[in-house]
Amino acid sequence: MTVASDWPVLITRPAGKADQLLASLDEMQLPYLYQPLITTQMVPLSGKAPSLLQQADGIIFVSVSAVSCLQQQVDCRELTAPLYAVGSTTGSLLQKCAGREVLFPQDQRSEGLLALPALQDVAGKHLVVVRGNAGRELIKRGLLERGAKVSYLQSYKRVPLPLDGQSLLDQWRQQQIQCIVVTSNEILQLLFQLISAEGHSWLWSRQWIMVSPRMRDAALELGIPEQCIFLSANANDQALLDSICQLRGSRHV
Structure with missing residues (x-):
């Protein structure tokens, strides 16, 4: 229209x-x-990705693309760490892929994710943020301030359309x-x-x-x-x- x-x-x-x-x-x-x-394209996972995911104390997905592009390369049902999503749409897709509970906030922004009770006491924990080629630095910064170790895992990239x-x-x-x-x-x-x-x-x-x-x-x-x-x-x-x-x-x- x-x-x-x-x-x-x-x-x-x-x-x-x-x-x-x-x-x-x-x-x-x-x-x-x-x-x-912009459009999104899947990015092949790095060689360290399997160990990062297996050893994580929590895995955060920032978008639907983060989930779908990881799921194309990893069976999300094999992820054992607690799962988090920034928004309800991302969370619903992740729950479907992983077959288990995913925590996500009502306030579907980085600030809302950081306000989740489960992410308050994270000192000494290793959290993995699945994202694109940039962004969500607020999440990393907020978790680092709480004493967590944070790693990024890129599953896709955003590409400007011509x-x-x-x-x-x-x-x-x-x-x-x-x-x-x-x-x-x-x-x-x-x-x-x-x-x-x-x-x-x-x-x-x-x-x-x-x-x-x-x-x-x-x-x-x-x-x-x-x-x-x-x-x-x-x-x-x-x-x-x-x-x-x-x-x-x-x-x-």
Whole structure:
């Protein structure tokens, strides 16, 4: 759906991670344009991966891609350490793959994961974070401050799609995009890299839905006015849909 009226929203979540949100927008007949900016690719596990997983006192998965790309190379049913996920979607997939309980927070951000009771007393424990090629440093930093040993295990990488920034900007202007939904700092930074400096004034004039105070801080550094930033309760599809509806309501559309 690409209706050019009635306060259309730009959704930038990676392919495969926005299906429920887009279906809900369709069902509610809310106008949007879907344009993913990155995709994910599986990365072969390092030689130390099996021993890291076997010796871990806990394994944290940061995304659906972290689970699916590990599961393609390791049988998650053989993992014996306690399992954690940043969000409910990741947790549900991991529970299906591992066949046992996975702990995940209601607040589906790094801050929410760090608030889990099971991750408070981790001094001396070795925790493995399964992730992509970067990100989630807050999780590592928070656990290190509690005396844990933390190792990263990369199961996938995020790859920017080959896109023409000027063509995208022309399309978004034509579609009269009013609000942009971004769910990671990486996507936010990529938007400003794709669009030339001449187009940044257009980006600054949009409404933005983001998912964490850290993203808001990054947006402010990029020049987005604070009054244009709306923080979603978390990054799951229902919270993003609620934010879109709430922001639309405040615009009296």
